[in-house]
Amino acid sequence: MKPVLPLFIMLDACGWEIVKNDPFLKSLAPNRRKLNSVFGYSSACVPSIVSGHWPEEHRNWSYFVYDPKNSPFKFLRPLRWLPKALTSRRIFRRWLTKFVRSKIGFKGYFDLYNIPFEHIAQYDFSEKKSPLKPGGMNRGDNIFDFLESKNINYFSSNPDLQEDKNFPQLISAIEKGSIDFAFSYWPGLDGLLHNVGNQSPEVPAKLRDYEKWIAQVMQAAKGHYEDVRLYVFSDHGMANCDELLDLKSVIEALPLKMGTDYAVVYDSTMARFWFFNALARTLVHEALNKVPEGRIISDAELKELRAFFPDRYFGETIFLVREGVLIVPSHMGERPIRAMHGYHPSEKHSFATLFTNRPELPDEIVAIPDIHTLMVSEAQNAKTANSRSVVLVA
Numbered sequence: 001m002k003p004v005l006p007l008f009i010m011l012d013a014c015g016w017e018i019v020k021n022d023p024f025l026k027s028l029a030p031n032r033r034k035l036n037s038v039f040g041y042s043s044a045c046v047p048s049i050v051s052g053h054w055p056e057e058h059r060n061w062s063y064f065v066y067d068p069k070n071s072p073f074k075f076l077r078p079l080r081w082l083p084k085a086l087t088s089r090r091i092f093r094r095w096l097t098k099f100v101r102s103k104i105g106f107k108g109y110f111d112l113y114n115i116p117f118e119h120i121a122q123y124d125f126s127e128k129k130s131p132l133k134p135g136g137m138n139r140g141d142n143i144f145d146f147l148e149s150k151n152i153n154y155f156s157s158n159p160d161l162q163e164d165k166n167f168p169q170l171i172s173a174i175e176k177g178s179i180d181f182a183f184s185y186w187p188g189l190d191g192l193l194h195n196v197g198n199q200s201p202e203v204p205a206k207l208r209d210y211e212k213w214i215a216q217v218m219q220a221a222k223g224h225y226e227d228v229r230l231y232v233f234s235d236h237g238m239a240n241c242d243e244l245l246d247l248k249s250v251i252e253a254l255p256l257k258m259g260t261d262y263a264v265v266y267d268s269t270m271a272r273f274w275f276f277n278a279l280a281r282t283l284v285h286e287a288l289n290k291v292p293e294g295r296i297i298s299d300a301e302l303k304e305l306r307a308f309f310p311d312r313y314f315g316e317t318i319f320l321v322r323e324g325v326l327i328v329p330s331h332m333g334e335r336p337i338r339a340m341h342g343y344h345p346s347e348k349h350s351f352a353t354l355f356t357n358r359p360e361l362p363d364e365i366v367a368i369p370d371i372h373t374l375m376v377s378e379a380q381n382a383k384t385a386n387s388r389s390v391v392l393v394a
């Protein structure tokens, strides 16, 4: 038996509102806390958790950026001649995404989503490496770099595998008894919530499944470690989308040409603009200011949210809709989905959660990047305790 195993399990989209009235993990991890999330999608939240830094520092924020010079997608331009009925189909996009990912050699999560082929050569994808692996951050280090630098034996889930494949791998790593730290990422709840919304009976059913899995993991861990320090946490929550906003039509009605006057990425809750002349900026701003479903986020507010980029890499103007509104069609999807995240972090369904079986949680753990602090201190503590016990046995 080794003395200590810190066990960190991340449940994507298991937000505070999802669990606040649910007895989730009441017996396995009764100490729970509501955490502030980070402005952005999982592409911003997950890197913030694993690095302990905010988007302005690590520069992992939104996936697509206007960057024609560095665009790796030029070879896809001929596809603009294909009929939209084919190219906007999810199944076609999925197949093409796989092909493009291997051709370009991206190591992180990648999806072509719904970026039109007509304009795709103007965009770059900002997450070329996986933040869930060592060396995976756009800037700075993550927890996996730390674990490697300190020679701490660890398990981390393979981001290319589904959670039902990662879960048994976690158990077998624990049963070998050689690791001093474990990090496992389960994205299934996020996908479910996007499809069925946050009020579906399928959501508590999924929570019960996770409880069973976590109980099995704990049982395995207790067979090999005296003290299993369990932390289960999320990156953000999930809001139902009850209002649709066709922002693309509003912008395309202006006497401006995409690619000549401006460029834009329509995310599902944000639109990010780059301008190539003053008239375009004025007209787009005027149009956005008349859209009651959202607002332009000022530089001052972006700075407060720690998602301000002085080089405007992710866009010069960031327009954000209020919770419950979905921009559709967008570059993320042609058709509506039931629920979404990526709203303002102060919106009700943005908040994340942290559950633990530890009686005490330091007061300074208030936002998801603080989970990194916990991971570092638990990993160091386990390494010290576990190597001391090895010395004693020897």
Ligand SMILES: [Zn+2]
Pocket: 013, 042, 190, 191, 194, 341
């Ligand atoms: Zn999601």
